[in-house]
Amino acid sequence: MRELRNIVILTGAGISAESGLATFRGPEGLWEGHRVEDVATPEAFARDPVLVHRFYDARRENLSQVAPNAAHAALARLDAEWPGGLLIVTQNVDDLHERAGAKRLLHMHGELRSGWCRACDARVAWEGAMGGHAMCPECGVSGAVRPDIVWFGEMPYEMERIDRALMEADLFVSIGTSGNVYPAAGFVQTAKYVGARTLEMNLEPSLGSYLFDESRIGKAGELVPAWVEEMLG
Numbered sequence: 001m002r003e004l005r006n007i008v009i010l011t012g013a014g015i016s017a018e019s020g021l022a023t024f025r026g027p028e029g030l031w032e033g034h035r036v037e038d039v040a041t042p043e044a045f046a047r048d049p050v051l052v053h054r055f056y057d058a059r060r061e062n063l064s065q066v067a068p069n070a071a072h073a074a075l076a077r078l079d080a081e082w083p084g085g086l087l088i089v090t091q092n093v094d095d096l097h098e099r100a101g102a103k104r105l106l107h108m109h110g111e112l113r114s115g116w117c118r119a120c121d122a123r124v125a126w127e128g129a130m131g132g133h134a135m136c137p138e139c140g141v142s143g144a145v146r147p148d149i150v151w152f153g154e155m156p157y158e159m160e161r162i163d164r165a166l167m168e169a170d171l172f173v174s175i176g177t178s179g180n181v182y183p184a185a186g187f188v189q190t191a192k193y194v195g196a197r198t199l200e201m202n203l204e205p206s207l208g209s210y211l212f213d214e215s216r217i218g219k220a221g222e223l224v225p226a227w228v229e230e231m232l233g
């Protein structure tokens with residue numbers, strides 16, 4: 001058996017579901033009443049910036065109504081106590097992992113509490129509404145700040161760092177993601193290629209479920225604390 005040292009964990013909307021945040025691909029294929037392509041593409045933003053800002057402003061506002069759940073807390077504990085390498089790669093734009101205390105974390109699809117100024121290229125911490133006329137605190141230009149969210153057709157963040165971590169992984173764990181969206185959906189294949197063990201925890205088998213060595217079906221709030229206990233116990 002190869003020694004288990006380096007862990008890469010991928011999380012998706014399912015880990016925040018028990019905190020009360022909607023997942024993307026619900027039964028009707030709608031996301032908070034919108035088609036994903038109407039609010040999560042650069043084309044949608046160019047076509048109807050008011051709608052897109054309203055949508056993300058409401059989601060940013062909603063963050064203050066929700067709290068991390070047992071799965072976020074368990075991963076934060078694993079991060080604090082695991083002596084080897086560990087990286088939590090989240091597709092989520094909420095801040096529940098960091099509010100639970102996770103440190104070795106990156107947001108590959110951006111963050112609700114961040115703005116991106118297209119005039120000066122700065123990323124700036126953002127609280128409250130952004131709207132179409134927001135002024136960039138870095139350069140002072142108004143109306144050029146957009147949500148710092150990776151939309152469909154855009155390049156996810158920190159891919160080099162993610163690839164490096166995957167190449168060194170002994171264990172890859174996927175939690176609460178449907179496996180619809182690449183490149184994240186392909187991480188399991190990279191991990192397998194380098195000989196890592198692979199585990200998924202999801203409410204239902206994901207699209208790539210057959211690629212995992214082990215698939216645990218159930219709620220993240222129950223499965224993740226039990227798994228962390230196994231890892232640290």
Ligand code: APR
Binds near residue numbers: 175176219
């Ligand atoms: N525990 C575990 N899994 C759950 C739970 C739960 N309590 N509730 C739902 N799930 C599972 C669902 O069964 C589903 O397979 O979480 C998964 C969520 O899948 P999606 O809604 O497709 O979310 P995600 O995979 O994170 O989407 C990826 O798509 O629109 C883009 O950029 C957006 O980051 C997002 C990406």
